[in-house]
Amino acid sequence: MNILVVEDDAKLRQFLVRALSAEGYRCRAVAEGTAAIAAATADPPDLVLLDRMLPGMDGLEVCRLLRHRGVRAGILMLTALYEVDERVEGLRAGADDYLGKPFDLDELLARIEALGRRPPAIAAMEALTLGDLTLSVDRREVRRGDLPVALTTLEFDLLRLLMASPGMVFSRERILRRVWGQTEDPMTNIVDVYIGRLRRKLTATDGPLRIETVRGIGYRMVADETPPRGPLLA
Template identity: 40%
Template sequence: MKILIVEDDKRIAHNIQKFLKGQNYVVDIAADLSEGNTYLESSEYELVILDWMLPDGVGVELCEELRKKGNSVPILMLTAKSQIEDKLEGFDCGADDYMTKPFDMNELLARIRAVIRRKSQDTGSPVLSAGNLKVNINTCEVSRGNKDIMLSPKEYAILEYLILNKCKVLSRMEIIEHVWGDEIDPFSNTVDVHINYLRTKVDSEWKKKLILTVKNRGYMICDN
């Protein structure tokens, strides 16, 4: 699951990123509205954590702009502005939740899960499946048959991306952009290495292989 943090305080942004990565989320950071817009135009996110006061404007402007465009990505405002008038303005502009600073990381995680859970209830079940493989995109839990599968954050992010696009071929570049962004060299073999790790954990004990290679195109999960 991929989250975007739009926050100009580097310490806060990186602390949240580190904490959420430990919970199997893929997290990007934008330091202002312009950078946030760039991320949102080039990638899909399951949640945006949005500060109010930013170097090039206010977060509610981005929130309002996204809603006018028909973008329903869940938005959690995280700001020092704690007056009731501020909260009402945030909700009126389309925010799904509003949390004030200072904050507790565990409460932030609970609110993130609650917002995503409400969104999934609107769009369908949070549990995705391919054959007997189950992926809960709310809790990041993975199982096949009756066996739980423990994955690293990057392994989980790849698996979730594949199963969200079940039976669709995803190129190595698409996987890199979704999971790593610009963190790694696009010509490295990182994707192939992580796919091999996933196959060991997901497919090795089963006759039916779900993670497939499509020659010269990429990878997909398919249960046909």
Template identity: 45%
Template sequence: MYLLLVDDDGRLTRLLDHLLRQAGHTVDVAHDGRVAAALMAQGDYDLLVLDWMLPHEAGISLCQRARAEGFEGGILMLTARDALEDRLEGFAAGADDYLLKPFEPEELLARLEALGRRACRPLSQRCLQVGGWTLECDDRRVIHGERSVALTLREFQLLELLMRRAGHSVPRELIYERLWGRDQAVTDNALDATLRLLRRKLERVAARQPIETLRGLGYRFTDEA
């Protein structure tokens, strides 16, 4: 799943970002409401994890904004506010679930998995389609025509990122951040190896592979490659 995690606690977001990536999810992180709103406008997220109290714009306002703009994915609110009135306000704003701080990270993961299963998302959001290519997000499989191939976690995360931004260049720096996280020490060889293996798999199901190298810019997914 593609998640937006919004919390101004840097230590907590680093921990959750790591756990979510280890569980196979793609994660964007924001530490204030202004940045979160900008990411929400650009990203096609499956789930939002919103802290209630945030600089610049509160999580409850972001929740209301998302629903007003037609967001149909799951929204989980994080907060230390445990009054019934607060919980009711969160649900009225469009939240699907509510987790009180402090919490165990494993409980958050379990709640997100449950939200992902029942969130009202159209089928197209579980399958990314660009031209003749289809990425099955549930079982990490890419399809072209009548042929398909399974992907490893890293291959899937890389292809998902490129397909979500099809037609646009994706810098190497962004790929490192999305696949491995800001705090992970990763060599250039890790990305090069993942990309090489992914391209080979794509060539198995089609006479060509759709990932272009843009020198000095990064990579681009195009069905015309």
């Protein structure tokens, strides 16, 4: 696994490179955000260890820019800020996991191993098509026929999840885990709010495609020709 370490503290940066190299990982290290973006886009890593509190461009902005530029690497954010709202903000920016400082090396290694085991199926798809709707993963663009559909980062990730398994019912809990990286709703109805946003944007153009509510369970995306699928993804 190729790991990019982004950490402004020189001692911690050197420790991480030594420790991870000793575990057999290939490591590069940079001290600030601009260098991180350049390194990750020039030679994409498998994983980015990203300090939340970088000087200048902070870790959140680096994370957003990496995702915007199509970097698919797992992102593990390291920070002394470990309140719930801080974790939620990092996950919404595109991070896959969050680890508070100071941390135990064994836990860091376990989290790296877990991220390395995540299935790349959806990320590996270049484009998804359902009815007249096309989603380009690489360009992070969505079109309904010839018309572009402007989506936020979270709206795009939610739509990608639903389109990857048309007809499959996704529980709200499953959506929270896959899109927000949370097991509990940080708001009382955040999934419903984002489903409503997607519906409004997708129904602004004509076509037989829709997001259906499965009462008491969750949501599924269908076109008129899409057969229902099961079992439920819990």
